[in-house]
Amino acid sequence: MTKKINIIGSGFSSLAAACYLAKAGNEVTVYEKNETIGGRARQLKKDGFTFDIGPTWYWMPDVFERFFSDFGKKPSDYYELTKLSPAYQVYFGINDFVTIADNLSEICNTFETIEKGSGKKLDKFIKEAQNNYDIAIKDLVYRPGVSPMELVTLETAKKINQFFGNISKDIRRKFKNKKLVQILEFPVLFLGAKPSDTPSFYSFMNFADFGLGTWHPKNGMYSVILAMEKLALELGVSIQTNSSVEKIVVENGTAKAIIINGEKFEADIILSGADYHHSETLLDEKYRAYSEKYWDKKTFAPSSLLFYVGFDKKIQNVEHHSLFFDVDFDAHASDIYDFPKWPDEPLFYASFPSKTDDNVAPNGKEAGIFLIPLAPGLKDTEFLRDRYFDKIISRFEKLTQQEIKNSIIFRESFCVNDFIKDYNSYKGNAYGLANTLLQTAFLRPKLKSKKVKNLYFTGQLTVPGPGVPPSLISGKLVSELIQKNS
Template sequence: MAAKPNGHISRIAVIGSGFAGLSAAAYMGKAGYHVDVYEKNQQLGGRARQLITENGYLFDMGPSWYWMPDVFERFFNDFGYTSGDFYELEALDPGFSIVYSENEVLDVPSDYQGIRNLFESIESGSALRLDQFLKEAEFKYKVGMEKLVYKPGLSLTEFADVDLMKGVFKLQVFTSFSKHVKKFFKHPKLVALMEFPVLFLGAMPQDTPALYSLMNYAGLKLGTWYPKGGFSSVIKAMKTVAERQGVNFYFDKPIIDFTIHNRLVSEIGLKNERKPYDGIIAAADYHHIEEKLLGNQYRNYSNAYWDKRVLAPSCLIFYIGVNRRIDKLKHHTLFFDQDLKQHALEIYKQPAWPSKPLFYVCCPSKTETGLAPEGHENLFILMPLAPGLEDGEILREKYFELILGRLEKYTGNPIRKHLDYKKSYCVSDFIADYNSYRGNAYGLANTLMQTANLKPSLKNNKIDNLFYAGQLTVPGPGVPPSIISGNVAAQQLVKYFNH
């Protein structure tokens, strides 16, 4: 158990209060350890912080898509709760909309029969092919999300599981996602619809394993949901669960260094004090922990290794308050009115500010009042961007004008004349606020060479009581994988104490 033979209860420090950190802390607390969470910012939640303006707008600063509700439920169930004990979920209908041009909009219904009808109306015979595609994707989701992602990725023997062995070819880890989609669908609208989840979370569709069609199953079969109060409701709920396991939280407390002795971290260094701990879960940026807190002697990977990693995108975000309603927008709207391939190239292959960007608009005030003053609209606009780019004010303004021009044209609404609030967020902000490696927003891209055991290890190989969680280790980018990552790191640390 958590107590040592001398009766001392082992003390754990968790670095970072995003989804991975909250998850790890809750599981360690449940296992009977003394757990302290250290957050460098003044606010809970990491990338899922909230921005509250003086004139009555409430923005989720990061995640806005609630997919894979079963992963959230599994977390709460592990502590004897359901998500409904903390927040209300609303199914969005349409789940999301895709704008191909001013007059061509695809509203993706929340019910599956509606989705089949939509596919059939675009490409004859595609409804049956969608059934087949999603049947395969469901298998990948069941094996991938229930087995594969809960593996720590420390040894190939983890895959000696009968279901995994039988399913390894059906998982299509070595097949290109793009080729897989095009085997089923020919119409560019349907191809774009199926490819969008990997573009925003990973890599070029041709470099992403077909395993990730499990994302299509999540989006089209399990539905798109909205947690009332926004994602901060989920963060607050997870904090409550952690606190009920005895976890303590400390804000505005960046970790400066570690005391390391005999392959163990024995203390963490804060600005004005040092504190003793028996185990560490680093749910902050992996590269930052390695470079700034461990140095060359104790890090797993060299800078040369990190430089070769393929990162998921960074992004340019605008948080905008508008003092009028915008009828034509839905809760989630994806603007695919430019060439998808070109923008993907400018993110992944020839990093540059995009010539004709795609972008995404979230308008949660369509679903929930209280996120904006009455009669106003709350807009979160995101443009995926290559990580590591310069992002000065002039560039941000240029893209604001470009995006708003297209948004105004589409909605028939002079939005810029009705701005009530505006804030931008980009590469340099991700670095300043989250020590994010090269300003990435999502973590490592889901490429073939960065899947499962090929991701940075969740265990430090030179320090026995230090484990990593979050989007730069297993299982990967996105909110559900981060929650799972915290769970897996906690299991490994408990295992270390029990060996």
């Protein structure tokens, strides 16, 4: 039976859910508070430069392929993909960097030159990680987090110890060189927690990195959003921007409508892909499933200080993606998770998409994105943003041995206050709820409201977790749950 479904937000999970629900024959409308769609994956255009405001890493291409194949489509029907070669570069000091190739064989050779015997160890480690990937990404993450029994399979039973060990210890048992350890710990940072708090099973992220590679969609990650928008419109979805939802109307324990600019929009089903905590504040308190105390105790993935910089020249000695691990990794992690504060010496990441894509910067110029991971909830001021930009740019110049400050045409920034203002993000977090052992699968906030009938949630604070591929999967999971319960 056809249902009228109102969806709050237009990020990856909301658009994915909209496509699935429309394909099933429902009347679907997406309401987005901002001027443009995409949620955290919006785009900034300025003076001929184009920047992805949010995600810049295209990993797990198979998840995108699986999504589009559910509609008889392929990613190539909508956007062009390039596999990055090299995938990325990691700086540890002046003239001290490791380049990660686009294939495992070369990466093993690189490891071997740094630590004797590590090439074979890496090959074995990635084969084990691939097995975990096959279990997790091809099966487990497509389960709705309703019951702990979802995690109990013949395959997971064989790996029970990996759910209680942590990936940091596993890596350090196999590899002694500090640089190799940090490179192998890097992918799990996408899960939003310290490697020492991330279960061993999540080594599947290392296969996503070294096994499947790093890709770039032409014109940036926003191309994927535009592809999903086109698919949604082809399926009959209506998308309304500049539509900030003020309230979710509940009558007799059932979600009935949303209020936008004082106007009521009724529906049979309400689905929120907005920040989960914020979504519940749209309900009267008695209908909220999770208290403020609950959210305050949760481990959130980091926030970020981001800079979008236009340069009047090409930047040398960097790749499309470059990581700067020339300072204490553990100290910065502690400043995020243990004793939250602005880091004394931050690690940072820089992306220069114009190294790969001529469309994102004028000829002879360079588009640069810089990111510093931060604890959510920190005080955010222009003074601090300026101070940290100067800090990382000075280090960047020293490490890459070039002068770039005088080549800056413009600089835009995005930080905690912007995540709150633009996305209603809890404490300004950037990536959602971390995937720690006690925040995995059925232990995450539920896709279906426990207190309100016909009210559902999707996105990185619920199942399966943070990141773009999990958000696509979250949209599919909630759509299946809605259809099952309708």
